[in-house]
Amino acid sequence: MLRLPSFPAASRSLVAAALASALLLSGCARDTLFKSNFDSTAVNQPPAAAQEVGTARVHGGPGSVIVVDPPVAPSGKWLRIGRANADTPVAGFQGVFSEFRGDGDYTFSANLFMPTGAGVATVQFEPTGQPVDTLTSFLHVDFTTDNRVRIDDDDAGKFGAFQRDQPFILQVTLNINATSPSARIVLSGATASGQKDHAIAAPFRSMARQFGAIRVWMGFPHTGAFNATNIVVTRRRD
Numbered sequence: 001m002l003r004l005p006s007f008p009a010a011s012r013s014l015v016a017a018a019l020a021s022a023l024l025l026s027g028c029a030r031d032t033l034f035k036s037n038f039d040s041t042a043v044n045q046p047p048a049a050a051q052e053v054g055t056a057r058v059h060g061g062p063g064s065v066i067v068v069d070p071p072v073a074p075s076g077k078w079l080r081i082g083r084a085n086a087d088t089p090v091a092g093f094q095g096v097f098s099e100f101r102g103d104g105d106y107t108f109s110a111n112l113f114m115p116t117g118a119g120v121a122t123v124q125f126e127p128t129g130q131p132v133d134t135l136t137s138f139l140h141v142d143f144t145t146d147n148r149v150r151i152d153d154d155d156a157g158k159f160g161a162f163q164r165d166q167p168f169i170l171q172v173t174l175n176i177n178a179t180s181p182s183a184r185i186v187l188s189g190a191t192a193s194g195q196k197d198h199a200i201a202a203p204f205r206s207m208a209r210q211f212g213a214i215r216v217w218m219g220f221p222h223t224g225a226f227n228a229t230n231i232v233v234t235r236r237r238d
Contacts, residue, residue, distance in 0.1 A: 029237040030107070033097040034214065036231040038077040041067040047079060047093065054098045054233075057132040059217075060091025071113045071227050072167050078113065081121070082225025083218050090135070092122075092217025095231055100128045100212050105236040106174040108214060111229050112143070116164045119222025120144055123170060125183075128212025137215070138204035139183055141172065143226075149187060151198050160187045160194015168192035174211065181208045 037052035044066050047056045058065040060083070068080045081091055114121060124140035142150040148158040162168050168189035175182050181200040187193055200208050216228045 030234040031101070031237055032232065032234050033099065033101065033106075034095045034231065034233040036079075036095065036229065038067045038079060038229060041077065043067060043069055043077070051095070055096040057094040057096065058092065059089070059094070059132050061088045064088065064091035065093050068227070070229075071115070075111070075167070075229065078111075078227040078229040079216070080225050080227050081216060081218055082118070083223045085223055086221050090217060090219045092215050093228070093231075094126070094130075094132050094213055094215045095233070096213045097128070097233065100210075101235050103176050103178065103209060104238065106176060106211065106233060107235075108170075108172040108174070108231075108233050110170050110216065110231040111167055112162075112170055113167050113227040114143055114147075114162060114164055115224070115226065118164075118224035118226045119218060121222075121226040122215075122217050122219060123172075124215045124217070125172070125174065125208075125211060126213040126215055127207050127210035129210075130213055135215075135217075135219070136207070138200060138207040138211070139172075139174075139198070141170070141185055149185065149194055149196075151185065151196065152201070157196070159196045161192065162187060162189075163191035166191045174208075176208050176211055178205075178209065181205055 032053050034054035035052040041048055046058050046066055049056055065081050067077050070078055083091055121143045122140050124137035126137050144150050147162055149160045150158050171186045173184045183198045186195045
């Protein structure tokens with residue numbers, strides 16, 4: 001019988017959800033194209049360019065994207081991404097894949113933590129070779145101030161819910177192909193839930209077929225800071 005360590009209730013549920021996700025992904029062979037590893041980076045420093053798999057790039061003002069001690073225990077180090085005020089540059093972390101793989105079935109996952117008072121946080125999906133200072137995407141997911149999830153700025157289609165000051169998991173499964181690319185967005189964890197299927201809009205289909213990076217960021221006019229860790233992208237092996 002699998003037994004979880006004696007974690008606090010919220011973290012215990014997050015660990016259980018992560019284990020379930022890992023078991024699900026283990027059912028078929030997958031290649032890891034990006035995997036974050038912040039534990040070796042000193043606190044209050046930006047993440048290293050060389051990640052466990054793939055490459056990290058950051059943008060924003062001084063101190064806007066740094067590695068910090070965990071906002072909730074037990075866990076390793078997290079990223080903190082934020083903007084002190086409306087006049088500071090947009091800030092983010094771009095994860096660049098170790099290689100471009102084209103069409104296929106991809107899974108993105110990350111642990112997120114939205115503190116009370118933080119503005120809108122965004123996770124987005126980008127073409128390969130995109131400069132760090134270019135914010136184009138073929139899909140983006142916002143975590144809004146009413147604690148819900150929005151896809152591609154569609155307020156009418158908000159779904160799910162998450163709780164402030166509690167960790168939760170975002171998982172996005174992408175089917176990238178020439179005719180009908182799609183994404184399934186799932187929230188899980190101690191106090192988060194929700195799922196929605198989304199068809200990639202026609203103008204962005206060619207960009208989706210160039211999938212090669214992800215970004216976690218905060219844009220104008222939002223302020224405050226949020227946290228992310230365990231950022232992973234895998235692709236089902238052909």
